[in-house]
Amino acid sequence: xxxxxxxxxxxxxxxxxxxxxxxxxxxxxxxxxxxxxxxxxxxxxxxxxxxxxxxxxxxxxxxxxxxxxxxxxxxxxxxxxxxxxxxxxxxxxxxxxxxxxxxxxxxxxxxxxxxxxxxxxxxxxxxxxxxxxxxxxxxxxxxxxxxxxxxxxxxxxxxxxxxxxxxxxxxxxxxxxxxxxxxxxxxxxxxxxxxxxxxxxxxxxxxxxxxxxxxxxxxxxxxxxxxxxxxxxxxxxxxxxxxxxxxxxxxxxxxxxxxxxxxxxxxxxxxxxxxxxxxxxxxxxxxxxxxxxxxxxxxxxxxxxxxxxxxxxxxxxxxxxxxxxxxxxxxxxxxxxxxxxxxxxxxxxxxxxxxxxxxxxxxxxxxxxxxxxxxxxxxxxxxxxxxxxxxxxxxxxxxxxxxxxxxxxxxxxxxxxxxxxxxxxxxxxxxxxxxxxxxxxxxxxxxxxxxxxxxxxxxxxxxxxxxxxxxxxxxxxxxxxxxxxxxxxxxxxxxxxxxxxxxxxxxxxxxxxxxxxxxxxxxxxxxxxxxxxxxxxxxxxxxxxxxxxxxxxxxxxxxxxxxxxxxxxxxxxxxxxxxxxxxx
Amino acid sequence: xxxxxxxxxxxxxxxxxxxxxxxxxxxxxxxxxxxxxxxxxxxxxxxxxxxxxxxxxxxxxxxxxxxxxxxxxxxxxxxxxxxxxxxxxxxxxxxxxxxxxxxxxxxxxxxxxxxxxxxxxxxxxxxxxxxxxxxxxxxxxxxxxxxxxxxxxxxxxxxxxxxxxxxxxxxxxxxxxxxxxxxxxxxxxxxxxxxxxxxxxxxxxxxxxxxxxxxxxxxxxxxxxxxxxxxxxxxxxxxxxxxxxxxxxxxxxxxxxxxxxxxxxxxxxxxxxxxxxxxxxxxxxxxxxxxxxxxxxxxxxxxxxxxxxxxxxxxxxxxxxxxxxxxxxxxxxxxxxxxxx
Numbered sequence: 004x005x006x007x008x009x010x011x012x013x014x015x016x017x018x019x020x021x022x023x024x025x026x027x028x029x030x031x032x033x034x035x036x037x038x039x040x041x042x043x044x045x046x047x048x049x050x051x052x053x054x055x056x057x058x059x060x061x062x063x064x065x066x067x068x069x070x071x072x073x074x075x076x077x078x079x080x081x082x083x084x085x086x087x088x089x090x091x092x093x094x095x096x097x098x099x100x101x102x103x104x105x106x107x108x109x110x111x112x113x114x115x116x117x118x119x120x121x122x123x124x125x126x127x128x129x130x131x132x133x134x135x136x137x138x139x140x141x142x143x144x145x146x147x148x149x150x151x152x153x154x155x156x157x158x159x160x161x162x163x164x165x166x167x168x169x170x171x172x173x174x175x176x177x178x179x180x181x182x183x184x185x186x187x188x189x190x191x192x193x194x195x196x197x198x199x200x201x202x203x204x205x206x207x208x209x210x211x212x213x214x215x216x217x218x219x220x221x222x223x224x225x226x227x228x229x230x231x232x233x234x235x236x237x238x239x240x241x242x243x244x245x246x247x248x249x250x251x252x253x254x255x256x257x258x259x260x261x262x263x264x265x266x267x268x269x270x271x272x273x274x275x276x277x278x279x280x281x282x283x284x285x286x287x288x289x290x291x292x293x294x295x296x297x298x299x300x301x302x303x304x305x306x307x308x309x310x311x312x313x314x315x316x317x318x319x320x321x322x323x324x325x326x327x328x329x330x331x332x333x334x335x336x337x338x339x340x341x342x343x344x345x346x347x348x349x350x351x352x353x354x355x356x357x358x359x360x361x362x363x364x365x366x367x368x369x370x371x372x373x374x375x376x377x378x379x380x381x382x383x384x385x386x387x388x389x390x391x392x393x394x395x396x397x398x399x400x401x402x403x404x405x406x407x408x409x410x411x412x413x414x415x416x417x418x419x420x421x422x423x424x425x426x427x428x429x430x431x432x433x434x435x436x437x438x439x440x441x442x443x444x445x446x447x448x449x450x451x452x453x454x455x456x457x458x459x460x461x462x463x464x465x466x467x468x469x470x471x472x473x474x475x476x477x478x479x480x481x482x483x484x485x486x487x488x489x490x491x492x493x494x495x496x497x498x499x500x501x502x503x504x505x506x507x508x509x510x511x512x513x514x515x516x517x518x519x520x521x522x523x524x525x526x527x528x529x530x531x532x533x534x535x536x537x538x539x540x541x542x543x544x545x546x547x548x549x550x551x552x553x554x555x556x557x558x559x560x561x562x563x564x565x566x567x568x569x570x571x572x573x574x575x576x577x578x579x580x581x582x583x584x585x586x587x
Numbered sequence: 588x589x590x591x592x593x594x595x596x597x598x599x600x601x602x603x604x605x606x607x608x609x610x611x612x613x614x615x616x617x618x619x620x621x622x623x624x625x626x627x628x629x630x631x632x633x634x635x636x637x638x639x640x641x642x643x644x645x646x647x648x649x650x651x652x653x654x655x656x657x658x659x660x661x662x663x664x665x666x667x668x669x670x671x672x673x674x675x676x677x678x679x680x681x682x683x684x685x686x687x688x689x690x691x692x693x694x695x696x697x698x699x700x701x702x703x704x705x706x707x708x709x710x711x712x713x714x715x716x717x718x719x720x721x722x723x724x725x726x727x728x729x730x731x732x733x734x735x736x737x738x739x740x741x742x743x744x745x746x747x748x749x750x751x752x753x754x755x756x757x758x759x760x761x762x763x764x765x766x767x768x769x770x771x772x773x774x775x776x777x778x779x780x781x782x783x784x785x786x787x788x789x790x791x792x793x794x795x796x797x798x799x800x801x802x803x804x805x806x807x808x809x810x811x812x813x814x815x816x817x818x819x820x821x822x823x824x825x826x827x828x829x830x831x832x833x834x835x836x837x838x839x840x841x842x843x844x845x846x847x848x849x850x851x852x853x854x855x856x857x858x859x860x861x862x863x864x865x866x867x868x869x870x871x872x873x874x875x876x877x878x879x880x881x882x883x884x885x886x887x888x889x890x891x892x893x894x895x896x897x898x899x900x901x902x903x904x905x906x907x908x909x910x911x912x913x914x915x916x917x918x919x920x921x922x923x924x925x926x927x928x
Contacts, residue, residue: 160632242636245589271754274747283589308745350923351882
């Protein structure tokens, strides 16, 4: 879509331009400060908006602090909010001036309107100045006993803020005990949740110094308390549910009956609309059943459906997070997901990090029945515009080929790739064909027929070139042009930058010599000469070694360089040890 | 912190902000930063999420809209804070206040479905799934209890519910029993998979020869769903090796944008002919054939039918108020519908 045309907008208060504006504001505020005219609230609001917008952009408006405080004597809530926001931001820099606002804040804490009480408490808590904390304790105490739950919610978080400003004041005023009382007895679930959050943080902070705090922390994980929370879990808000579930993970149940009880209770959380709740519940299930292997498998089945739905709905970031978790599960138990491989098909407009993860999972879940379809799908991606994804998908086809026993169709596909005229496709495919031949030498005839047609000029990448050269050397008896291709490559020795390619070239020429001596003799001589003159240490040493071997005894040399080989059964790097470690 | 909580919360904040400000971009935030500050203040405190239900937030902080702007100009009162605390924070059903009154009670149920499909170049359906939502818009007096049941709930593969839905009746009889929040909300979302048929087909054909490429795309209806399919669009991205494109269509409008995205909007398929797009693409010099084939993204909308086959059975209230109007609609849209060439 063409970008929308730039509109001419008049400068709004959020587009300020300079420092002189600040002094202007100062004088304007001072004018309005004592005024009681009816229209003054509106003009105050406009000015406050400007001050806040400057503050947000980063211009320093701390010099208007005094005037702001003077103007904050008002009954308009929006003005109060803006004023307290400003004060909270600058209080650290101007602690003495902050003292002026304490009066207003304390008065507001006793206001009739619970929203104003809550607002004042929240702002008091955000002041973050150490010598003002004694003014915080009284209103907090009153707030915790307030009969309106909104104020209690704010007061609880205020206690936590106080703890972070000044630990001793918080503990001396005995707030943790009050919070604990609220935690166990309050009706409103949001208050309970906030108490849980605050107490966890406070006790975690205290546990290193105080034995009491450690005991309290253990008490949180006791059976009656956990059951109390679990029984009320549906009444909590969705974010509080995540918090409770996080706590449940740390709980150690006494026996398997308890485990089943807890799982039955939490079963319906898997169908919550919020993905975080679903994932947290899945974590609880997996953690609880770690020791019971067959139930653990059943848990995989149960959480499969909600997790797969989460992958496809929601933003790419959510998809990626859920996919990473699924990746872990798939690595541990691929057969559980083998029927659902269609979920891991990539849509063409997904971001590449999501596609990459999906490709890895497709290789993991492939089994005999689904191999054909998965490989077909992967071949579609090879024609993709996105080059790294195309490469990854070709490698994925190769990985599947190495894992499975029945590789007919896959070999055909790989050979088709070689005939595509794109150089990166050919390069990746060559590397894979080489690995395939190491494992399944019986396919050599078909592969060699196609590989022989590839002109070596088209292949530029070092890995692919090395693969091609290896094949030329290994199967030189079948490929009629092998010695001549090797000869032309040797003539370009000096232009060959990659040491890996040069090493392979040496070995390949040797092997070719043993099989077809008359044709390769000249190439061998040239290669050895060039190798001995090469500045790279490995190439030089290998050339010297071959030269001396040949001088010593040609048959021994053949045994060393080209013995009869067995097919490789399992490649070491396909087994990853990471998936075996416990992760929950 | 549990995994996904941060990401879900950020998505929720974005949803709430775009709901309030009708859009979400830099300019909108700059113009309404006071509302944004207020909302953020209520939604999260000291790093922990508090209230994110949009209906509750609306009672605490009124959204900026034309009416309130006009009111504020007329009466000189531009405070948008409610004078009293919303009754919802004190009631046991936290998503609904207790003192709602309407003269006309009405409830509308919408089935909104999105179809995701991948079709490969032979026209074979590789994957097809439908993600659907049941959206309810209710304006009912008091605190009503609704029950909603489906004729064929077993086709739904995976469901997730709004917190207001009670779980036991669903588990035993597949009945949704709930006290709805006031206004519009998403009651449940579901997934139906293993669909076999798609309503429209798109047949692309690309042949290349000595530096130019001919492209031909045909669109038609297959498995007529019974209702009119409209807003049909076909979009595809030209590969970077294509220098220019010359495309014409016998129905609808074709536009080629500067970033090589082509968009063909058909809207409705006419009865007398099948819409077809044809044209030539000029490849860059030296390239004989096209190697990378674009994927076509199809958009469509069908009103009045839910392609998954899901049907509502009945919608009841426990205590029926004097005048209750019930309405039901279905809508299917294309989600990520991709045809490969």
